[in-house]
Amino acid sequence: GRASYGLRISRLGLCGSDFALIFGDPSFTRMSAPVSSGKGMPLHTKILIGLVVGAVLGLLFHSFAPQNLNDAVNRYVAYPIGQVFFRMLYMVVMPLVFASIALGVAGLGDLKAAGRVGSKSLAYFFATTFVAAALGLMMVNLIEPGNHLDTAVRDGLIQEYAGEAATKVEASQRATESFGIETIVNIVTRNPIKSAADGDMLGVIFFGLMFGIALTMLAREKAAPMIQWLDALNEVVVKIVELAMRIAPYGVAALIFGVTSKFGFGLMQTLGLYVVTVLGALLLHTLLTIPAILRFIVGMNPVTFFSRIRSSIITAFSTSSSAATLPTNLAVAEQNLGIPPQIGGFVLPLGSTMCMNGTAIFEGITVLFLAQLFDVDLSLGQQIIVVVMSVLTAVGAAGVPGGSIPLLVGIMTMFGIPGEAIGIVLGVDRILDMSRTTVNVIGDLSATAFVGKSEGVWTPAMLPSQDLVPADEDL
Numbered sequence: 376g377r378a379s380y381g382l383r384i385s386r387l388g389l390c391g392s393d394f395a396l397i398f399g400d401p402s403f404t405r406m407s408a409p410v411s412s413g414k415g416m417p418l419h420t421k422i423l424i425g426l427v428v429g430a431v432l433g434l435l436f437h438s439f440a441p442q443n444l445n446d447a448v449n450r451y452v453a454y455p456i457g458q459v460f461f462r463m464l465y466m467v468v469m470p471l472v473f474a475s476i477a478l479g480v481a482g483l484g485d486l487k488a489a490g491r492v493g494s495k496s497l498a499y500f501f502a503t504t505f506v507a508a509a510l511g512l513m514m515v516n517l518i519e520p521g522n523h524l525d526t527a528v529r530d531g532l533i534q535e536y537a538g539e540a541a542t543k544v545e546a547s548q549r550a551t552e553s554f555g556i557e558t559i560v561n562i563v564t565r566n567p568i569k570s571a572a573d574g575d576m577l578g579v580i581f582f583g584l585m586f587g588i589a590l591t592m593l594a595r596e597k598a599a600p601m602i603q604w605l606d607a608l609n610e611v612v613v614k615i616v617e618l619a620m621r622i623a624p625y626g627v628a629a630l631i632f633g634v635t636s637k638f639g640f641g642l643m644q645t646l647g648l649y650v651v652t653v654l655g656a657l658l659l660h661t662l663l664t665i666p667a668i669l670r671f672i673v674g675m676n677p678v679t680f681f682s683r684i685r686s687s688i689i690t691a692f693s694t695s696s697s698a699a700t701l702p703t704n705l706a707v708a709e710q711n712l713g714i715p716p717q718i719g720g721f722v723l724p725l726g727s728t729m730c731m732n733g734t735a736i737f738e739g740i741t742v743l744f745l746a747q748l749f750d751v752d753l754s755l756g757q758q759i760i761v762v763v764m765s766v767l768t769a770v771g772a773a774g775v776p777g778g779s780i781p782l783l784v785g786i787m788t789m790f791g792i793p794g795e796a797i798g799i800v801l802g803v804d805r806i807l808d809m810s811r812t813t814v815n816v817i818g819d820l821s822a823t824a825f826v827g828k829s830e831g832v833w834t835p836a837m838l839p840s841q842d843l844v845p846a847d848e849d850l
């Protein structure tokens with residue numbers, strides 16, 4: 376049977392009383408639809424099974440299925456299912472960014488509070504990303520993967536991926552050409568609808584910020600209906616995400632199948648040391664840096680943290696996109712960690728495009744790996760510049776699959792590494808992308824916990840007694 380838990384923390388839950396106070400309307404503390412727990416297997420277990428089944432099937436297809444069968448299954452089964460799942464999440468990202476930033480600012484109450492939360496978030500993003508990039512650089516200097524690869528293999532790879540590399544180089548030129556004062560001015564969007572259509576998250580964030588600030592400056596009876604409307608928009612989006620999560624077990628399986636069925640073990644072996652360096656550094660960051668922050672600064676048990684956020688981890692790993700994981704993140708922060716929505720709704724959208732610990736690790740290592748491979752000697756000073764550039768480009772990269780690659784090419788050319796050399800790593804990039812995106816998203820959620828704690832509106836003691844995301848419903 377269905378037992379229902381009416382205890383889902385409402386989106387305005389902890390700040391609902393504030394709204395009620397400000398606007399004198401108790402309906403701001405609203406109840407959401409109850410989340411029910413169905414019979415049978417919990418959804419997150421199903422998603423995990425989907426992950427394993429998709430990966431194993433893909434590997435089997437890669438090794439045993441004839442090429443045309445493999446292609447057909449990819450094209451007619453894995454691709455459509457994976458894309459439908461991905462797009463279900465992705466289509467709500469822009470409305471969600473707008474609504475949660477605007478509500479976040481309105482919930483914080485005034486410009487000063489928003490400024491404080493914003494600066495704390497940025498400080499956290501930059502500090503952790505810097506530590507991450509430095510960690511990556513240490514690892515690549517220790518392991519030196521680039522000095523253990525044949526130049527013949529190197530040239531072969533460059534040739535094989537020449538076409539794909541060329542488009543990345545082109546994208547890099549476009550990205551770096553416009554880097555300058557315009558980059559900052561462009562954050563102030565000319566047209567928020569166009570920004571949303573173009574996937575320009577910063578433009579939408581800026582519009583949401585202005586919208587929220589303006590809301591706090593209105594008389595309460597003027598602001599109230601708009602806040603209610605934004606709140607309802609948020610609710611609708613969360614429902615769409617819940618629907619998307621129902622197909623997650625299949626979507627995740629399909630996305631992973633798409634990777635492993637095309638995946639050459641040969642390439643994994645050739646680039647093994649490089650892949651190990653990247654994955655090793657990502658793992659170190661996840662197992663040392665983040666737990667240290669959680670334990671000593673946030674005061675939370677890291678094991679509890681990771682177990683509460685596993686829906687986000689699996690979504691990030693399978694979609695390779697921080698942006699597509701944002702809806703899940705918002706729900707997880709609020710419902711599984713109990714973090715007040717005005718904090719999560721503000722920090723997480725910013726983090727999904729600006730806080731990329733994993734990407735910085737990957738970029739630093741890749742630049743140095745390729746430098747080693749092409750006998751480009753980088754002095755300590757230059758390596759520090761690599762770290763700084765990795766941080767800046769990680770902050771600037773879009774949270775979409777492969778979002779950092781064009782910026783990475785930009786750093787490479789800065790140090791005299793041919794842009795085409797990106798071809799060497801493109802063959803293994805998907806698996807690295809999945810892994811670094813997971814670390815990016817863990818960073819976003821840890822930032823939210825950090826800000827919530829330091830603002831004094833949340834403590835680890837406020838964890839809900841059980842996970843509510845994903846909703847354990849029978850399908």
Ligand code: ASP
Pocket residue numbers: 695696697698731734772773774775776777778779780808811812815
């Ligand atoms: N896929 C990454 C993300 O969404 C960005 C990147 O490093 O390519 O977080």
